[in-house]
Amino acid sequence: MEADRSLSETSRQELYDLVWSTPATALCQDFGVSDVAIAKRCRKLNVPRPSRGYWAKPKARRPRRPPLPPTPEEIFLRVARKPMPKTILLPKTCEQLHPIAIELLNKLNTSKPDSQKRLSVRHPTLPEVNVTKNLVERAAKAFHVIIHGVEPLGISFCKSQSQYDGGHFRKGHDRLYFKIVEEFVEGARESSQGRSDWYWQMKSPVPSTYLTVCVQTQRYGSSDLKRWEEGKNASLERLLPQIVTEIRQHFAEACERRIREAAEQKRRNAEAERHWREYREKEAIRLQEEKTLKHKEALNQVLQNRQCDLIKAAELWRLYQVTLEFIATCERRWRENRSESLTQEQEDWIRWATEAVATISPFEKGYPDPAKDGAFDPTTVSFGGPYPMPRDFPPASIFTNCLDVRNS
Numbered sequence: 001m002e003a004d005r006s007l008s009e010t011s012r013q014e015l016y017d018l019v020w021s022t023p024a025t026a027l028c029q030d031f032g033v034s035d036v037a038i039a040k041r042c043r044k045l046n047v048p049r050p051s052r053g054y055w056a057k058p059k060a061r062r063p064r065r066p067p068l069p070p071t072p073e074e075i076f077l078r079v080a081r082k083p084m085p086k087t088i089l090l091p092k093t094c095e096q097l098h099p100i101a102i103e104l105l106n107k108l109n110t111s112k113p114d115s116q117k118r119l120s121v122r123h124p125t126l127p128e129v130n131v132t133k134n135l136v137e138r139a140a141k142a143f144h145v146i147i148h149g150v151e152p153l154g155i156s157f158c159k160s161q162s163q164y165d166g167g168h169f170r171k172g173h174d175r176l177y178f179k180i181v182e183e184f185v186e187g188a189r190e191s192s193q194g195r196s197d198w199y200w201q202m203k204s205p206v207p208s209t210y211l212t213v214c215v216q217t218q219r220y221g222s223s224d225l226k227r228w229e230e231g232k233n234a235s236l237e238r239l240l241p242q243i244v245t246e247i248r249q250h251f252a253e254a255c256e257r258r259i260r261e262a263a264e265q266k267r268r269n270a271e272a273e274r275h276w277r278e279y280r281e282k283e284a285i286r287l288q289e290e291k292t293l294k295h296k297e298a299l300n301q302v303l304q305n306r307q308c309d310l311i312k313a314a315e316l317w318r319l320y321q322v323t324l325e326f327i328a329t330c331e332r333r334w335r336e337n338r339s340e341s342l343t344q345e346q347e348d349w350i351r352w353a354t355e356a357v358a359t360i361s362p363f364e365k366g367y368p369d370p371a372k373d374g375a376f377d378p379t380t381v382s383f384g385g386p387y388p389m390p391r392d393f394p395p396a397s398i399f400t401n402c403l404d405v406r407n408s
């Protein structure tokens with residue numbers, strides 16, 4: 001097991017295999033969590049665990065591990081894939097209908113017919129229905145059969161969010177829109193008495209006296225519309241199993257799609273986490289190499305600074321000696337010209353010059369100090385510093401200027 005893998009990233013099957021192959025104390029160390037966290041994760045995923053004392057028994061006397069229970073999704077898919085009977089009879093008049101079917105029946109019976117003598121229902125809590133009075137009870141019974149065929153699987157008929165649309169079947173976040181209509185067909189020709197020739201050619205539409213059930217995944221549009229039309233060669237009792245199967249199939253495919261999407265999302269998350277972990281490792285190596293390089297450069301700079309300090313101190317000492325010699329020469333010349341007596345101005349200048357030249361002596365700055373200005377051991381400096389500072393000598397340009405003046 002990877003050391004950095006968390007308990008939440010372990011799949012249900014992997015967790016089941018681990019708890020039945022590894023003692024809980026070892027799992028706690030591997031995951032870096034307590035046994036309570038492992039037990040809570042097993043309860044959440046419905047993973048059975050060994051009973052207390054299981055690992056203390058000899059292997060031959062340990063009870064056989066129970067099988068991993070199916071997930072709710074697996075149970076739903078197994079039930080949804082079961083074949084339906086070829087026919088489903090409509091309930092008899094005396095049988096109790098589903099509450100939504102009863103509400104639909106009452107709503108249709110109290111509604112007013114439209115210009116085509118059809119009774120329409122479009123209510124947020126009911127399926128959309130548009131039939132003549134003769135098919136009202138038949139439509140309610142057909143809906144009763146359909147909802148009873150899908151409701152035990154967790155597919156419920158839910159209220160629409162719009163007050164102008166009918167309800168829909170729903171499971172989780174997946175929906176399926178549903179309606180029952182009675183189509184119109186061409187009727188017999190009207191009598192031609194008192195009518196023009198063009199009107200005589202028309203045929204009046206009449207109710208088909210058959211139900212048509214429609215389902216679609218989108219509220220509007222017809223690209224995904226599926227229809228089942230009752231007729232002389234297709235009885236409603238034989239169509240109802242097909243309709244129930246289609247509704248189950250739709251939500252089964254949606255469930256499988258969401259399982260695939262969840263697995264794919266988990267894979268992408270794991271891949272992203274792996275890339276992020278690799279990036280952090282590479283970045284840590286890069287930063288460490290950068291710090292190591294800077295540390296090495298800083299140590300080299302300390303060595304260079306000490307060499308430069310030595311050269312600067314030697315040049316200062318040379319300038320100090322030359323300047324003192326110059327002051328002594330000036331004093332000697334003045335004394336020769338005045339019979340060994342100096343004027344007050346000459347004495348003041350010699351005093352000022354002597355004090356001024358004393359400031360450039362490296363000894364005035366405490367140089368050299370063998371502990372600070374001698375040999376340098378890089379191993380005595382901590383990684384990242386602090387590093388020994390160079391001496392506060394005048395910049396190198398002062399020596400260059402002095403040499404340029406002297407040479408000129």
